[in-house]
Amino acid sequence: MSVRVHVSRDAAALALGAEETAAALLRAAAAAGESIELVRTGSRGMVWLEPLVEVTVGNERIGYGPVQAHEVEALVREGLLKGGAHPKRLGVVDKLPYLASQQRLTFSRVGLIDPLDVDQYQQHEGYAGLTRALSLSGADIVKQVTDSGLRGRGGAAFPTGIKWKTVLDQQAEQKYIVCNADEGDSGTFSDRMLMEGDPFCLIEGMTIAGLAVGATQGYIYLRVEYPHAEIALRAAIATARQRGMLGRNVLGSGRSFELDVRMGAGAYICGEETSLLESLEGKRAEVRFRPPLPAIKGLFGRPTVINNVITFASLPIILARGAEFYRDYGMGRSRGTLPFQLAGNIRHGGLVERAFGLTLRELLYDYGGGSASGRPIRAVQVGGPLGAYVPESQFDTPLDYEAFTGIGALVGHGGIVAFDDTVDMARMARYAMEFCAAESCGKCTPCRIGSTRGVEVIDRIIAGQQREANLALLTDLCDTMQYGSLCGLGGMTPFPVVSAMKHFPEDFSRKG
Amino acid sequence: MxxxxxxxxxxxxxxxxxxxxxxxxxxxxxxxxxxxxxxxxxxxxxxxxxxxxxxxxxxxxxxxxYHYFRTHRPGKHVVQLCRAEACQAWQGQATEAHAKQCLGVDYHGTTADGDFTLEAVYCLGNCAAGPSAMIDDKLYGRVTPERLEQLLAQHRRQS
Structure with missing residues (x-):
């Protein structure tokens, strides 16, 4: 009987050598006369252990990691295929504290199954949500989503059920479901991991959305920086079509839903929903004025549900297990779980899905193990390049949308980037403005001009020219950008800048 | 022509x-x-x-x-280096500086021998194992200046 061995083909694992490790395993097993069945999975999200090799022994999966290709031969010789002892042996992967303490609802299958095997997907509760949705009316599906308390996971945290209700209530010949998979925020990779590690979950979630609001066509707008996700999505969509899970007769229900992938082209602004819609229409991705809302006039002027990958991917379990099940996780008005992403200068970087309410400190130290450099963590940027820098004194803030708003920060898409005490926060503030200048769509003046002026003002502050006057000017400029910009890019670039000035003033007064 | x-x-x-x-x-x-x-x-x-x-x-x-679309012929290999915060937090700037020095070009530049075009990218989604680089369609993590030099040498041999 052959031994089943799992190696991830998630982009982060590949970037650390998983492909070479997988090839070496096949060679070493053949040389040793052992028969193995190599299963390529998504990543468990413990990036510091990649390439992670998991060997099935009995009913358990024993992990070894990180395993580079050149180490494989010796490992196999020393009994890796029997789960034997070795300094790289981690034990039963499911029981590792990093994983065992998580609450994986959305990511329940990622890292476990072959992402492109729809039978395995179904054996692990896949399509249970859609099956239930097919027995409900559109209004009842929307009610389930509303009752679950799910809020948009892209960052804005708008109640998903309310958005859907608006689309449901529109009379139109054609409505659309659009998935915002333009995950451009630095420090975030949960969308990518989900699309690569469990693409059917996203497909099922979008299909449920289509049934709920009466839309028959969906688009996944995927950033071009994610070639591995593109391959996974296109393959999964082809299988779903072939197996009758997409197309004119979804699961034999007579209902229709089609899905296509469209590639972005390296514009951060396309994460903003109206500019994404412009881009899907084949135009320059300039932000639209609102109203009208996309729910009323969205893609090609039609009512459109536009949500983030994780929002859609949370739906199958909400429908399968019920709104109450999901709502019971979390705190306050932040219900359910969020897949947090630990990134930057952190020892144990990766993905941690937990209910809202744990603190930043727990994530950084209990999961993250502190900085990778071993130096003190001085600042943490939460929620991407438009998120505030949080100082150590605020690490005990619970991860909850309202609690973070209360300290002038945001949870956003759950990306957490740690910096040690070598960071220069004036330079990070400058970078925030520089990034905004590079990525501004150019439609509104506060963002287009303000960001460039912001870089110049911070340069003068760093150089020590009329510091007091320039700091006052920068504060004023941030105010103009925050309240005068058309969308979140110009409107939120002040968050990292102002928080850097507020919490780390000493970095703005160094001798030039 | x-x-x-x-x-x-x-x-x-x-x-x-x-x-x-x-x-x-x-x-x-x-x-x-x-x-x-x-x-x-x-x-x-x-x-x-x-x-x-x-x-x-x-x-x-x-x-x-759109940043991704180019109107000039690129070098044989396109090297994209991540400039975003998570990579900066883990010494990405040293890799950026080293790349520019090794290749003798700035961002958007192509080396004189036509082997490499250097591009900046804002996040490759590999933020837990930075600094990150993508050479052609292949993603690399923990790209220190030394590792970058090895990768460039490998690709130079191929071309």
Missing amino acids: AEIDTAWLTAVDRIVAAHADQPGALLPILHAVQKELGFIPPEVVGRIAEGLNLSRADVHGVISF
Whole structure:
């Protein structure tokens, strides 16, 4: 009987050598006369252990990691295929504290199954949500989503059920479901991991959305920086079509839903929903004025549900297990779980899905193990390049949308980037403005001009020219950008800048 | 030159015809053109515009809006280095500086021997194992200056 061995083909694992490790395993097993069945999975999200090799022994999966290709031969010789002892042996992967303490609802299958095997997907509760949705009316599906308390996971945290209700209530010949998979925020990779590690979950979630609001066509707008996700999505969509899970007769229900992938082209602004819609229409991705809302006039002027990958991917379990099940996780008005992403200068970087309410400190130290450099963590940027820098004194803030708003920060898409005490926060503030200048769509003046002026003002502050006057000017400029910009890019670039000035003033007064 | 232009236009006509009936076809067409030709030659803009019943200005405006689309032929290998916060937090700037020094070009530049084009990218989604780089379609993590040098040498040998 052959031994089943799992190696991830998630982009982060590949970037650390998983492909070479997988090839070496096949060679070493053949040389040793052992028969193995190599299963390529998504990543468990413990990036510091990649390439992670998991060997099935009995009913358990024993992990070894990180395993580079050149180490494989010796490992196999020393009994890796029997789960034997070795300094790289981690034990039963499911029981590792990093994983065992998580609450994986959305990511329940990622890292476990072959992402492109729809039978395995179904054996692990896949399509249970859609099956239930097919027995409900559109209004009842929307009610389930509303009752679950799910809020948009892209960052804005708008109640998903309310958005859907608006689309449901529109009379139109054609409505659309659009998935915002333009995950451009630095420090975030949960969308990518989900699309690569469990693409059917996203497909099922979008299909449920289509049934709920009466839309028959969906688009996944995927950033071009994610070639591995593109391959996974296109393959999964082809299988779903072939197996009758997409197309004119979804699961034999007579209902229709089609899905296509469209590639972005390296514009951060396309994460903003109206500019994404412009881009899907084949135009320059300039932000639209609102109203009208996309729910009323969205893609090609039609009512459109536009949500983030994780929002859609949370739906199958909400429908399968019920709104109450999901709502019971979390705190306050932040219900359910969020897949947090630990990134930057952190020892144990990766993905941690937990209910809202744990603190930043727990994530950084209990999961993250502190900085990778071993130096003190001085600042943490939460929620991407438009998120505030949080100082150590605020690490005990619970991860909850309202609690973070209360300290002038945001949870956003759950990306957490740690910096040690070598960071220069004036330079990070400058970078925030520089990034905004590079990525501004150019439609509104506060963002287009303000960001460039912001870089110049911070340069003068760093150089020590009329510091007091320039700091006052920068504060004023941030105010103009925050309240005068058309969308979140110009409107939120002040968050990292102002928080850097507020919490780390000493970095703005160094001798030039 | 004239012969190359003809080959380009033949390719563009085929691509436009294959995509023209889908709504919002311009981006998929530009992707397909860049994939096949390596870049979007200014000479084909008019032809794309004609095929979609748009003005040349419309098409040019879209090409120039998106960082990914290029209007010049790139080097044999495209090296994208992540400049975003998570990579900066883990010494990405040292890798950036080293790349510029090794290759003797700044961002958007192509080396004199035509082997490499250097590009900045804002996040490759590999933020727990930075600094990150993508060379052609392959992603690399923990790209220290030394590792970058090895990777460049490997690719130079290939080309």
